Amino acid sequence: MATTVYLAERIWTLDAEHPRARSLAVRDGRVLAVGSPDDVRAAAPGAREVDLGDATVVPGLVDAHAHIHGLGRSLTTVRLEKAPSVDEVVRRLAQAPASSFQGDWLLGRGWDQNEWPGGAFPGREALDARFPSTPVFLTRVDHHAAWVNGEALRRAGITRDTQDPEGGRILRDARGEPTGVLVDNAMDVVAAAMPPPTKDQLETRLRAALERCARVGLTGIHDAGMDLEAFRVLQQWDAQGTLPLRVYAMAAGQGDERHAYLEQGPWQGRMLTMRAVKFLADGALGSRGAALHEDYSDEPGQRGLLLMSPEELEARTRAFMARGFQVCIHAIGDRANTLVVDVLLRASEMTGTQALRHRVEHAQILRREDITRLGAAKLVASVQPTHATSDMPWAETRLGHERLRGAYAWRSLKDAGANLALGSDFPIENPDVLAGLYAARTRQDATGRPEGGWRSEEALTGHEALEGFTLGPAWASFEEARRGRLAPGQDADFVALSVDPVEGAARGLVDARVLATVVAGVEVFRESP
Missing domain, CATH: 2.30.40.10 (Urease, subunit C, domain 1)
Structure with a gap:
């Protein structure tokens, strides 16, 4: 006392x-x-x-969309962010610490072909030359594509005759052979062949992530799709009084673990809450998996991927709403956002759960009419300011000028009536919340480019940005009576x-x-x- x-x-x-x-x-x-x-x-x-x-003191800063286990894995495996070439990726892998292995699989994350000369996806040849018998699994910076070697493909049973899974792509060369790049649901085919992390590995990763979050000024995290094993560890720490930060966990709604979460129902501890579920409607823009209404400007004939059928998405949404869960759906492309707004409005009306504050995670590229609909329904728009400043060098190449009018449109979403909750999507972006506050206000990179900000009409004020990391997440997690002020x-x-x-x-x-x-x-x- x-x-x-x-x-x-x-x-x-x-x-x-x-x-x-x-x-x-x-x-x-x-x-x-x-x-x-x-x-x-x-x-x-x-x-x-x-x-x-x-000093200046502010209410507790909360990341409204992040991945704790993913951050811990990125901190303890090979980091490939800003690697300027395939050769540099291989060099870093060759120096991998023991913590980078899961079983005998070598793991890394953060590569981005947009950083390389030509911007093309890599092939498996360089990995095969250095690691002929060690399976290698490298997730792209957006976690919506993986780059693997021949041994990983072999263990997963992927050959030239393997069909693309629903909601995924196996990239192939001119002969039809897999190149080693797997997009969205195709990643799961290889991941299923990988041994799970040990309990010690999992706990080490979670501790590393939570410590990093505290150091960068986060008092809470909304975890966007928590796997069951990680949730059980955090439950144990919460019961022991050793969970240092507040965690608002969304159940992982993509795989079979969703059945366990449905059976359990919403759960409330001291520092840990589970009353939301996260689904994925589409992929990411950088790997051309974001589902668009029209073709990608830089890849005619390609419109991205829906990761499950609209019927299945709505069925799962209704099931979790009926069980009392807030439903949070990842939507990057404009086609995915149209679908997600449709599904959330229809399902919440049918289940009478409009008060559960359902959320559109990312709300990244929208048609203007969908911005209006999202705002009128008072849905939560869970957006990530640093995604805009990371994507701005190449977003117009993917989308063309016209579609940018509804992209990364925080001001438009707020003015339409949406409830903004800001985050980072770490480890896709850095967990540094100060970088998020800066990007929200300036729409510039750390060097101050572009002058005046990228599409600066969509910027937020300093006060609005602070609210987005405090009051916004508090409202989005039903805690506005206790937190945010x-x-x-x-x-x-x-x-x-x-x-x-x-x-x-x-x-x-x-x-x-x-x-x-x-x-x-x-x-x-x-x-x-």
Whole structure:
């Protein structure tokens, strides 16, 4: 029951009645008082004091769309981000640490052919030359394509006669032989041949991810499609009181594990919640798996992939809605977004679950009429600001100019009435929430390009960006009465930053530091002096 008073240069409370303060008191995991130092000291006599100097304190920052196990795997296997060539990928793989192996399979992630000369998908030849008998499985930066070698194909039984699975593509050369690149559901054919991680591996990955999240200023994560084994580990940690951050978990709705989640139903712990399910309607833009109404501008005849039939998507949606789950559906392409808005509106009306705050995950490329429909229905638009700044060098090549009018359209979605919840989709993007705040305000990369921002009419203000990582996720997870603001009675989740993310220059966010991360009144990270 000890009380702590925090002092700072400024505190953004996001409480409409008292938007700014300089001090807050914390007791028993809740905010006791907020206001001037004198007023807060009077409300908490004899309390321990922590002076944060010229820091700015904001309510707890929450990533509304992320993958904890995926981040842990990326931190402990070969990292291929920004590799400029196939040769560099092979060089990094040759230096792989022991943690990069799952069984005898070598794992890596983060390659992006858009970074390479020519921008073409790779083939398996370079992997076969260096790893002739070790199966290699490398996920693309968007996690919607994998690059594997011949040994991995052999173990999975994939040959030139293997048919593309529904919702997937096995890329082939001129002779019809698999090249080693698998898109969307085709990845699962090879992944099924891979041994699962050990319990120790899984726990190591989850701990690494949660520690990283605390260091970058996250007090909570919405995990977009949690596998059952990871959920059981977090359940155990939550029961033991050792789960450091709040986790709002969406059940993985693609595979057979969905039956276990349906049987269990929504679940609530102390720091862990499971009351949502995540489905995938389509793939990703970078691997040309996003489902479009019209052909890709840079690949005539290709319109992407629906990862399950519209009938199956609606059937699963209704089943989980009827069980009391919030339904969250990944939709990147405009065709997928049309389908997802259709399904959510129709299914929620039939099941009477409009109050479950159903969500469109990514809401990335939409026709203008679907932006209007999404907003009018007050659906959650769970969007990722750094996706726009990562994709902007090549998005128009994929889509053409006209379709960009409804792409990464955060301002349009907000003005239409959608509830914005901002995230990163880590490990596809960096979990650094400050980079998300910067991208939301500027629509520029870290070097300040392009001047004025990319399609700057869709940018958010500093205040709106902060709300998107605080109030937005709180509402999207039914916790607005307890989180998202700093007011008496609210959970004591907050972050101390070296800059003011609201009124300070946006450019300052690029080099800003997280000074402290506090969850339920406990400091889970504090910058070393």
